[in-house]
Amino acid sequence: MPSSRLWRLLLLRCCIFLSAVAGAEHETATNASSKSGCPTFSRPAAPCTSVWSMRPSQVDVVLAVGDSITAAFGARGKRGGFHESRGLSWSIGGDEGALTLPNFIKEHNPNVTGYSLGSREASLCWGPVCRDVHRARHDRLNGALSGSMVRNVWFDQLDYLEAELLALNVDVEKTWKVLTLFVGANDLCLVCKMQKRFDPTEFAEYYRRVLIEIRSRFPRTLVNVVELFNVSAIYRATEDQPYCRGVHRLVFLECDCAFGPESEARPYRDMMDEMATAYNQQVRAVIRDLSQVRNETFAIALHPFTRDLNITSFPMEMISTLDCFHPSAKSHGLTATALWNSMLTPPEKRLRNIPSLTLEPLCAGEDSVFYPGSPPDAEVVWKDGGTEGYVEGVVQAMKESKSLLRTG
Ligand SMILES: *[C@@H]1O[C@H](CO)[C@@H](O)[C@H](O)[C@H]1NC(C)=O
Ligand SMILES: *[C@@H]1O[C@H](CO)[C@@H](O)[C@H](O)[C@H]1NC(C)=O
Numbered sequence: 153m154p155s156s157r158l159w160r161l162l163l164l165r166c167c168i169f170l171s172a173v174a175g176a177e178h179e180t181a182t183n184a185s186s187k188s189g190c191p192t193f194s195r196p197a198a199p200c201t202s203v204w205s206m207r208p209s210q211v212d213v214v215l216a217v218g219d220s221i222t223a224a225f226g227a228r229g230k231r232g233g234f235h236e237s238r239g240l241s242w243s244i245g246g247d248e249g250a251l252t253l254p255n256f257i258k259e260h261n262p263n264v265t266g267y268s269l270g271s272r273e274a275s276l277c278w279g280p281v282c283r284d285v286h287r288a289r290h291d292r293l294n295g296a297l298s299g300s301m302v303r304n305v306w307f308d309q310l311d312y313l314e315a316e317l318l319a320l321n322v323d324v325e326k327t328w329k330v331l332t333l334f335v336g337a338n339d340l341c342l343v344c345k346m347q348k349r350f351d352p353t354e355f356a357e358y359y360r361r362v363l364i365e366i367r368s369r370f371p372r373t374l375v376n377v378v379e380l381f382n383v384s385a386i387y388r389a390t391e392d393q394p395y396c397r398g399v400h401r402l403v404f405l406e407c408d409c410a411f412g413p414e415s416e417a418r419p420y421r422d423m424m425d426e427m428a429t430a431y432n433q434q435v436r437a438v439i440r441d442l443s444q445v446r447n448e449t450f451a452i453a454l455h456p457f458t459r460d461l462n463i464t465s466f467p468m469e470m471i472s473t474l475d476c477f478h479p480s481a482k483s484h485g486l487t488a489t490a491l492w493n494s495m496l497t498p499p500e501k502r503l504r505n506i507p508s509l510t511l512e513p514l515c516a517g518e519d520s521v522f523y524p525g526s527p528p529d530a531e532v533v534w535k536d537g538g539t540e541g542y543v544e545g546v547v548q549a550m551k552e553s554k555s556l557l558r559t560g
């Protein structure tokens with residue numbers, strides 16, 4: 153049994169999770185006809201010339217940045233201990249037989265490189281002290297660190313990826329890349345404690361910085377941006393499990409705002425959801441802004457399959473038995489399938505939910521491409537046209553509901 157200090161250290165700031173997406177049809181991708189799998193197509197003789205027409209077989213390198221969800225903390229549950237099973241990570245894992253984005257791509261290009269393998273002890277990035285944390289050899293181009301917030305990505309994680317590309321002998325100028333970005337759950341988990349520092353406008357400015365840095369450091373990259381979901385619902389999803397109630401009481405610091413005492417945490421959870429919505433809206437505005445000029449060597453694909461995802465009634469098999477908080481291996485597989493399907497679906501048809509816990513992967517056709525771009529509702533910006541006063545408003549509402557709870 154780890155000491156309580158170790159518990160705190162390991163779990164603090166680790167983050168949440170969730171899943172994903174889409175099965176819409178379009179011109180070239182089709183449903184898998186049976187468990188015999190999908191046909192595969194070899195690389196066309198002509199090289200890829202634009203990020204707007206990149207086929208699965210033309211992806212040379214996969215990369216990812218983010219938090220413990222991308223590090224796959226706890227994915228193997230209690231039996232995995234305090235480990236990150238990075239080889240199972242939805243967006244960047246490459247363990248044999250795992251449902252992951254790189255493994256879907258590998259079927260079309262066995263030479264794709266950069267995916268993580270195996271499992272290792274968790275290393276923790278903690279707010280301002282995320283530099284020089286332990287990196288394992290098989291992390292490869294998984295730059296995610298458990299505990300990361302959006303402010304940690306652009307230097308801690310992108311610097312690591314730059315060095316690692318060099319170490320792996322990847323020709324950064326010539327190779328075509330897919331980088332998946334999913335971050336913000338740890339920001340949401342602290343939003344009730346330090347509101348000023350977690351303002352949606354500030355969140356979006358860090359996000360913009362990350363995207364601009366990716367554009368300048370990693371040419372020929374399609375960036376997958378996956379929206380945040382209402383993380384706080386993990387509380388409801390697990391509250392009727394006595395074991396989980398105990399774990400949350402013990403290690404509520406993992407997500408302070410969701411797992412505090414019931415009398416306090418309810419308004420905090422509402423606040424987290426309001427903020428998740430605001431963060432997503434702000435990030436969509438940033439992406440719209442950065443996508444105004446078409447670029448043949450850099451594009452962003454916005455994936456909303458998490459936006460309306462309601463994890464309140466998610467079965468326990470989707471949630472790590474280690475901490476009743478992180479995604480299970482099964483969740484990683486589902487999210488990977490949702491992402492793959494969303495990438496093969498034109499932006500205007502992308503789903504905003506995961507329609508089924510047994511979602512089947514689409515089969516890529518010979519001419520299928522990974523579509524960049526955002527669904528049309530990326531036009532929607534934060535409704536008041538700004539966030540001034542927003543945080544104060546939420547804090548006020550929170551105080552009011554707190555006193556309501558007390559009196560009622
Ligand atoms: C795939 O199957 C789903 C559910 O049966 C269906 O709604 C969808 O239209 C199918 N898509 C294609 C491309 O055939
Ligand atoms: C993979 O790389 C090897 C060595 O560079 C090459 O011989 C082989 O043709 C490549 N395979 C595919 C499917 O591109």
Ligand SMILES: *[C@@H]1O[C@H](CO)[C@@H](O)[C@H](O)[C@H]1NC(C)=O
Binds near residue numbers: 367370447449
């Ligand atoms: C297009 O992307 C490349 C990197 O792939 C970047 O160097 C260049 O500045 C971008 N162009 C514009 C107009 O943003």
Ligand SMILES: *[C@@H]1O[C@H](CO)[C@@H](O)[C@H](O)[C@H]1NC(C)=O
Binds near residue numbers: 422460461462
């Ligand atoms: C997420 O939270 C927002 C803000 O409270 C709410 O409007 C939305 O309906 C929630 N979505 C889901 C799927 O729970």
Ligand SMILES: *[C@@H]1O[C@H](CO)[C@@H](O)[C@H](O)[C@H]1NC(C)=O
Binds near residue numbers: 462463464465
């Ligand atoms: C989410 O699911 C729960 C339980 O199934 C339900 O009570 C709640 O209304 C749902 N929330 C939304 C926003 O649909």
